[in-house]
Amino acid sequence: MISKTCGYAIRGIVFLSLEQNKSTKHGILEIAEDLQIPQHFLGKILQDLVRRGIISSIKGPHGGFFVNSKTIDTPLIEVVEAIDGLGIFKKCFLGREECSSINPCPLHDEFDGCRSAIFKTFENLKISDLVKKIDIGDSYLSLNKEFATEI
């Protein structure tokens, strides 16, 4: 549904917003290692988010990425829009150029409800909602394969 890149973006923002992280700056190396995401790739993604004002950054010694007043209230749809664009919610399931209720493919009606449910969820969920799930401890951000298969 959403791209891998967009997932990385959300995880990056949530990492910075966690209770134990939100009062400090974090270098890209630290974030990337913790989340197991390629460093420079994540760097570019976070740069995009800084440009959008979703997070902030400072260069130089003791610089890094950090949350701002807007960060935790950012709805996920805003991140999705920034990275993937909203077009992903309009693509035809069968790969036709156009697909809508007035020009539907045979799968349009079947899945359109589901798709708008996903869209609404992205509209309603904020970064803070994901942070809660992690702080409470019933969800994970950064587990890698080794750890995951141990469970």
Place this chain on the structure above:
Amino acid sequence: MISKTCGYAIRGIVFLSLEQNKSTKHGILEIAEDLQIPQHFLGKILQDLVRRGIISSIKGPHGGFFVNSKTIDTPLIEVVEAIDGLGIFKKCFLGREECSSINPCPLHDEFDGCRSAIFKTFENLKISDLVKKIDIGDSYLSLNKEFATEI
């Protein structure tokens, strides 16, 4: 969700299964032109489907692709499995290696229900169901951009 390739596959099968098409063989050129799909690319896809027994083909003069006894009863999930594999229903929304209810990402619970609904729909829908929608006239397979924007 499913790949463009997989959408092409479904559209190809449905085309062959339409009331007016199901009693004849159809060359790849005819199918591709009607559906506005690149000819040789669709050719390869249909070859896959023939190997799986979902449709049939004959070479040579008056040859072409055509439905067999199995075609119209094929559940869509079988096509999805053939082209994309079932892995697409297990990928983590945030791009982590592993994601499941015992090892969930912060979005897992939010979207898992939706995802299994999609899976079940693909299990329950058969080619014949899509054919009906088209034969009845409330759905389209092959509209191209020109026509679509006219509406």
Place this chain on the structure above:
DNA sequence: TTTGATAAAGATATTAAGGTCTTTTATTCT
């Protein structure tokens, strides 16, 4: 005011999806 740290930016590489072109194989018709 130089040095070191760090994000930003740019260039390049890799991979996978999607798409094209050419050759081969099977079949039919003359």
Place this chain on the structure above:
DNA sequence: AGAATAAAAGACCTTAATATCTTTATCAAA
């Protein structure tokens, strides 16, 4: 048998997503 036709197969091309590497700009501290 030979020619024509059409799918099958294989090689290759293009584009977009993902990833890496290098250089530049900015800042802080010594």
